[in-house]
Amino acid sequence: MEQQNVLVIGAGVAGMEASLILAEAGLNVHLVEKESLIGGQTIKFEEVYPNMECATCMIAPQQQDVLQNDRINVSLLSKVQSVEGSAGNFKVQVKKKARYVSLINCIGCGACYEPCPVSLGNAFEERMSQKKAIAVACPGALPNAPAIDPEACLRLNGKKKDCSACQEACGFDAIDFSQKDETVELNVGAIIVATGFDQFDVSTLPQYGYGKHPNVYTAMEFERLYAQNGPTEGELTLRQDKPIKSVGIIHCVGRKQEGYCSGVCCMYSMKFAYFIKDKVPDADIHEFHTDLCIPGKSHQKFYNELKDKGVHFCRFEDIKVSGQNGNLQVRSTNSDGKEKSTDTDMVILSPALTPPPDAEILAKSLGIPQDSTGFFSTQNQKLNPIDSEKEGIYVIGCAEGPKDISESVSQAEAAAGRVLSFLQ
Numbered sequence: 001m002e003q004q005n006v007l008v009i010g011a012g013v014a015g016m017e018a019s020l021i022l023a024e025a026g027l028n029v030h031l032v033e034k035e036s037l038i039g040g041q042t043i044k045f046e047e048v049y050p051n052m053e054c055a056t057c058m059i060a061p062q063q064q065d066v067l068q069n070d071r072i073n074v075s076l077l078s079k080v081q082s083v084e085g086s087a088g089n090f091k092v093q094v095k096k097k098a099r100y101v102s103l104i105n106c107i108g109c110g111a112c113y114e115p116c117p118v119s120l121g122n123a124f125e126e127r128m129s130q131k132k133a134i135a136v137a138c139p140g141a142l143p144n145a146p147a148i149d150p151e152a153c154l155r156l157n158g159k160k161k162d163c164s165a166c167q168e169a170c171g172f173d174a175i176d177f178s179q180k181d182e183t184v185e186l187n188v189g190a191i192i193v194a195t196g197f198d199q200f201d202v203s204t205l206p207q208y209g210y211g212k213h214p215n216v217y218t219a220m221e222f223e224r225l226y227a228q229n230g231p232t233e234g235e236l237t238l239r240q241d242k243p244i245k246s247v248g249i250i251h252c253v254g255r256k257q258e259g260y261c262s263g264v265c266c267m268y269s270m271k272f273a274y275f276i277k278d279k280v281p282d283a284d285i286h287e288f289h290t291d292l293c294i295p296g297k298s299h300q301k302f303y304n305e306l307k308d309k310g311v312h313f314c315r316f317e318d319i320k321v322s323g324q325n326g327n328l329q330v331r332s333t334n335s336d337g338k339e340k341s342t343d344t345d346m347v348i349l350s351p352a353l354t355p356p357p358d359a360e361i362l363a364k365s366l367g368i369p370q371d372s373t374g375f376f377s378t379q380n381q382k383l384n385p386i387d388s389e390k391e392g393i394y395v396i397g398c399a400e401g402p403k404d405i406s407e408s409v410s411q412a413e414a415a416a417g418r419v420l421s422f423l424q
Contacts, residue, residue, distance in 0.1 A: 004026075004027055004028060004189065004423065005027070005028045005029075005030065005186065005187060005188040005189060006022050006027050006028070006029050006030070006188055006189065006190050006191070006192065006419055006423070007029075007030045007032065007080075007090070007092055007186060007188040007190070007191045007192070008022075008029055008030070008031045008032070008191075008192045008194060009032050009080055009191065009192065009193050009194060009195055009362070010032075010033065010040065010193065010194035010195040010196055010397075010399065011031050011032075011033035011035075011038035011039065011040065011066070011074065011194075012039065012040020012041060012042065012194060012196045012397065012398075012408075013039075013040055013042050013059065013062075013397065013405055013408050013409060013412075014040075014194040014196075014396045014397030014398075014399075014408040014409065014411060014412040015031060015033075015040070015192070015194035015396075015397070015412070016031075016038065016039075016040075016062050016063065016066050017062070017408075017409050017412035017413065017416075018192050018194065018396060018412040018413075018415055018416045018419075019031045019066060019069075019072050020062070020065055020066060020069065020072070021412070021413060021416035022071075022416050022419060022420070023069050023071035023072050025416075025420055025424070026071075027071065027419070027420075027423065027424075028071050028073070029071060029072045029073065030073050030075065030094075030186050030188065031066065031072055031073065031074045031075065032075045032078045032079070032080060032094055033074065033075065033076050033077075033078065034077065034078065034079050035076065035077070035137070036076050036077055036099065036136075036137060036141075036146075036147040037076070037136070037137055037141040037142055037143065038063055038066060038067070038074065038076070038142060038143075039059055039063055039141075039142065040196050041196055041197065042055055042058075042059050042405065043055070043056070043059060043138070043140075043141075044124070044138075044220065044223050044224060044227070045223055045227070046223065046226050046227040046228060046230075046234070046275070047271070047275075048271075048405060049267050049268065049270070049271045049274075049299075049302060050267070050298040050299050050301070050302040051298070052271075052274065056140065056229075060140070060142070063142040064142065067142060067143060075094060075096055075184065076099065076143075076147075077096060077097040077098075077099055077147065078094050078095065078096040078097070078184075079094070079095050079358075079362075080092060080093070080094055080095075080362060080365055080366070081093040081094065081095045081183065081365065082365050083191070083365050083366050083367065086391065086392065087189070087190065087390075087391040087392025087393075087422070088189045088190075088392065088422075088423075089187070089189065090187070090188050090189070090190075090191060090392065091185065091186075091187055092185070092186040092187075092188060092191070093183055093184070093185055093186075094183070094184045094185075094186060095181065095182075095183055096181065096182050096183070096184055097150075097181050098150070098179035098180055098181050098182075099145075099147045099148070099179065100134075100147070100148040100150070100153075100156070100175065100176055100177055100179050101134070101145055101146055101147055101148065101174055101175060101176065102173075102174045102175075102176050103143055103145050105172045105173055105174035106145040106146070106172065106174035107172055107174075108136075108144035108145055109171075109172075110136075110146075111169045111170060111171065112134050112146065112166035112167075112169045112170050112174075112175060113132045113134060113135055113146070113166075114132075114169075115165040115166060115168070115169045116132035116133050116134050116135075116165055116166050117154065117163070117165060118132060118133040118152050118153065118154060119131070119132060120132075120133065120149070120152050122135070122137070122231075123137075124137035124138050124224075125138070125224050125230065125231045126218065126220055126221040126224055128221060128224060128225070128230075128231045128232075129231035133148060133149050133152040133153040133154070134146050134147070134148045134149075134153070134166045134175075135147075138229055138230075139229040140229055145174075148166070148175075155177060156177070189392070189419075189422075189423045190392045190393070190394070190419045190422060190423060191366065191392065191393045191394070192393075192394045192395075192396060192412075192415050192416075192419065193362070193366070193368075193376055193388070193393065193394065193395045193396070193399045194396050194397050194399055194412070195356055195359065195362065195398075195399045196356065196397060196398050196399065197353045197354065197355065197356065197398035197399075197402065198353075198354050198355065198356045198357060199218070199219065199220060199351045199352070199353060199354060200253060200254030200257070200258060200351035200352040200353075200354050201254075201351075202218055202253050202254065202349045202351050204257075205253065205254070205257075207319070207320045207321065208250065208253060208319075208320075208321050208347075208349055209321035209322065209323060209328070209347070210349060212323075213321065213323040213328060213347075214238070214239035214240050214326070215238045215239055215240055215323075215326065215328060215345060215346050215347065216321060216328070216346075216347045216349065217346065217347070217348050217349070218348075218349050218351065219265075219268065219269070219272070219348060219349065219350045219351060222272055222275075222348045225237075226272075226275045226279075236275075236276070236279045236280065238345065238346060240326040242326060242345060243345070244276070244280050244283060244345050244346055245280075245282075245283060245284065245345055246283060246284040246285070246286075246342075246343060246344045246345050246346075247273075247276055247283055247284075247285050247286070247344055247345065247346045247347070247348065248285075248286045248288060248321075248328070248330040248342055248344040248346070248347045248348070249269050249272055249273060249285065249286070249287050249288065249347075249348045249350065250288045250319060250321075250330070250347065250348070250349050250350060251265055251266055251269050251287065251288060251289040251290065251350050252265065252289060252290045252291075252350070252352070253349045253350055253351040253352065254351045254352040254354075255290065255352050257352075258352045258354060258373065259372075259373065260352070260373055260402075261291070261293060262352045262353040262402035263293055263402050263403065263404075264293075264353065264402055264403065264404050265293075265350045265351075265352065265353070266289065266292050266293045266294060267293075267294070267299055267302070267404070268350065269287060269289075269348075269350040270287065270302060270303060270306055270311075272348055272350075273285045273287060273306050273309075273311045274302075274306065277306075277309050277311070284310075284312075285310075285311045285312065286311075286312045286313075286314055286330070286342050286344070287306075287311060287312065287313045287314065288314050288315075288316050288319055288330065288332055289313065289314070289315060289316070290315065290316065290317070291315075292313070314332060314334075314340065314342075315334055315335070316332035316333060316334055317333050317334060317335050318332070318333040319331065319332045319333070320332075321347050326345075327343065327345075328343070328344045328345065328346070328347050329341055329342070329343055329344070330342045330344055330347065352402075353398060353402035354374065355370070355373070355374040355375050355376075355399075359374060359375070359376070359399075360374070363376060366388075366390070366393055367390055368388040368389055368390050368393055368395075369389060373401070375398075375399065375400055375401045376388060376395040376399050376400055377389060377395075378395050378400055381401075385400060385411065386400070386411055386414050386415045386418065387418065392422065394415040394418055394419065395415075396408065396411040396412050396414075396415045397411055397412065
């Protein structure tokens with residue numbers, strides 16, 4: 001029956017949780033993900049607050065369960081193109097890009113990487129490392145099989161049509177240049193939108209010095225810098241070769257421009273202080289903030305522990321980063337107009353969470369509105385935060401607005417319950 005099929009858009013924590021619940025309840029799930037792997041942004045993290053749990057240990061079993069569940073059909077490198085119909089009978093077109101690698105034949109040995117003559121910045125690693133035109137995004141990616149970037153591949157972009165270096169290196173006949181992009185049509189009874197978040201572009205605010213001063217990092221760059229499977233294998237190193245003795249972490253970057261508090265930035269900024277103290281116990285750390293958003297008992301305890309470790313919390317109204325010869329200086333002004341200058345070796349910018357850049361296109365395809373911030377609108381943010389304004393379409397996780405992992409999982413459970421009550 002058509003109404004026994006459900007479309008879930010986005011294979012992050014929320015999308016995977018909803019898919020597993022629906023599949024266990026007997027529904028067939030089409031899980032559509034635009035990347036070549038599942039797990040969303042969480043797989044970029046080393047640990048998650050407030051208990052500093054291993055993110056990979058937490059999410060890997062869920063990834064395996066999704067990939068091994070016979071009721072979940074995972075479409076990678078895929079995007080929803082159009083949606084027609086109504087609740088109970090949606091007709092969906094999904095554009096699926098060719099991977100050029102057989103997920104059946106590939107064993108993930110990586111023998112195809114090194115012979116590839118093309119190197120480019122690895123977007124997963126915030127371009128802090130290089131990858132080949134054929135590669136997995138990161139160690140431990142699931143599925144553990146590479147994909148070929150057709151724009152970078154010399155054979156596929158036409159610059160060297162006879163190149164077959166990766167194909168010759170593969171002993172399992174997994175490289176398949178005959179694959180083509182395809183459009184798949186689905187009939188589903190309900191749709192769950194779990195497209196996650198992006199981050200504010202800090203390069204648009206020159207006062208923070210990003211791109212000008214090498215040792216100014218974004219939050220996601222620092223996540224990957226600290227990660228054991230990241231570009232430095234967890235070693236805290238600066239772009240300019242010098243020891244880290246002091247760090248400034250600046251909250252609320254882009255908050256004024258976006259017009260809202262993301263609610264999670266304070267906690268992940270404090271997590272960074274925890275990371276630094278773990279690797280460099282004597283480091284002098286300053287957390288610069290406009291307001292502090294620390295809801296809940298466990299979060300407050302986390303904050304208190306950092307204060308006990310000697311982390312300084314400094315409120316500011318205005319702030320600017322300057323530097324010379326690799327030395328950074330954070331100049332902050334508080335609400336009383338008093339100025340403070342702090343010398344640091346490293347600055348980490350914590351930007352606001354924003355909707356993905358293609359959110360507007362997807363909203364038009366689904367026929368649902370966005371709110372004033374660009375996230376998908378729901379009927380009532382407090383009383384009904386998952387039902388979109390179109391019956392049968394539900395919005396969860398950071399697709400609805402900034403939130404942490406536990407809140408995203410809660411919304412996934414709620415949406416799965418709404419779908420089950422509607423379709424069964």
